[in-house]
Amino acid sequence: EAAVTQSPRSKVAVTGGKVTLSCHQTNNHDYMYWYRQDTGHGLRLIHYSYVADSTEKGDIPDGYKASRPSQENFSLILELASLSQTAVYFCASSDLDSHTEVFFGKGTRLTVV
Amino acid sequence: GDSVTQTEGQVALSEEDFLTIHCNYSASGYPALFWYVQYPGEGPQFLFRASRDKEKGSSRGFEATYDKGTTSFHLRKASVQESDSAVYYCALGEAGYQNFYFGKGTSLTVIP
Numbered sequence: 288e289a290a291v292t293q294s295p296r297s298k299v300a301v302t303g304g305k306v307t308l309s310c311h312q313t314n315n316h317d318y319m320y321w322y323r324q325d326t327g328h329g330l331r332l333i334h335y336s337y338v339a340d341s342t343e344k345g346d347i348p349d350g351y352k353a354s355r356p357s358q359e360n361f362s363l364i365l366e367l368a369s370l371s372q373t374a375v376y377f378c379a380s381s382d383l384d385s386h387t388e389v390f391f392g393k394g395t396r397l398t399v400v
Numbered sequence: 401g402d403s404v405t406q407t408e409g410q411v412a413l414s415e416e417d418f419l420t421i422h423c424n425y426s427a428s429g430y431p432a433l434f435w436y437v438q439y440p441g442e443g444p445q446f447l448f449r450a451s452r453d454k455e456k457g458s459s460r461g462f463e464a465t466y467d468k469g470t471t472s473f474h475l476r477k478a479s480v481q482e483s484d485s486a487v488y489y490c491a492l493g494e495a496g497y498q499n500f501y502f503g504k505g506t507s508l509t510v511i512p
Contacts, residue, residue: 291443320500327409329489329504330444345499377443387493388434389500391443 290314291392293378299398306365308395310378319361320345320379320389321353330377336361368399402427404490406503413480414511421475421506423464423490431492433457433466433473434500438487447488482512 291312300306312319321333332345334353342353350372352364365372375396381389407422425433432451436444448457450466450473457464462477473490490503 322502327504329406330502332499335499379443388446388449389436389444391445393441393443 291378291380291390293376293392293395295395296393297396297398299400300365300368302368302370302399304368306368306397306399308363308365308376308378308397310361310363310392311359312361312378312380312390313359314380314382314390315358316380316382316390317358318381319355320381321351321361321363322377322379322391323347324375324377324394333363333376368397370399373397373399402431402492402494402501404492404501404503406488406490406506408506409504410507410509412509412511415481416479417510419475419477419480419484419508421488421490421508423473423475423503425471425473425490425492425501427471427492427494429494430468431494433464434491434493435462435464435473435475436489436491436502438489438505440486444487444489480508480510482510484508485510 294309320335322330336342336355354362375394377394378392379389403426405424434449435447438444448459450457453468455466464473487505493500
């Protein structure tokens with residue numbers, strides 16, 4: 288079965304600190320995504336990638352970087368974490384193009400204090 | 401730009417009630433439309449999709465019909481159960497654009 292695994296599942300970070308969220312997929316999918324979920328805003332796209340060693344900005348990329356070192360792995364990096372980045376983050380993968388299903392991980396709850 | 405609007409933020413129903421969650425979209429092209437469901441502590445899960453006008457998608461008793469004329473994809477279920485309590489997301493994806501646009505989600509609570 289298709290699988291997207293995120294780590295850690297929860298994290299408390301200090302304001303100004305660096306945070307790295309990791310994602311691993313075993314779906315053999317080309318596309319990977321990082322979404323942020325906030326109450327009242329639903330799911331918003333931060334970064335995505337369709338090939339290793341390349342990433343693209345989504346709708347809310349400010350304050351975030353992404354890295355895709357291989358087809359299976361996709362990281363989200365917060366160089367200087369801020370209070371406003373407290374949220375639940377979801378990694379996802381999909382095949383080919385946007386007419387196909389997206390598979391989500393279970394999410395990472397990030398709290399910045 | 402593309403967008404999805406879900407009218408209801410929260411819906412509370414009794415078991416066996418009829419469910420409608422409204423979804424309207426705005427897109428420059430001819431998108432595919434999706435419904436996802438999210439249970440507590442989990443990521444969203446694909447429910448079903450429709451790719452062309454008048455196509456009906458369905459799964460687990462839920463259904464929605466792609467209506468290009470009214471730019472809508474409303475989710476319906478004839479008789480909800482307590483186990484249907486979850487957050488439901490409408491989404492669209494356009495071919496050639498490697499992105500999905502999600503609505504803000506509708507939280508459904510079914511009271512036994």
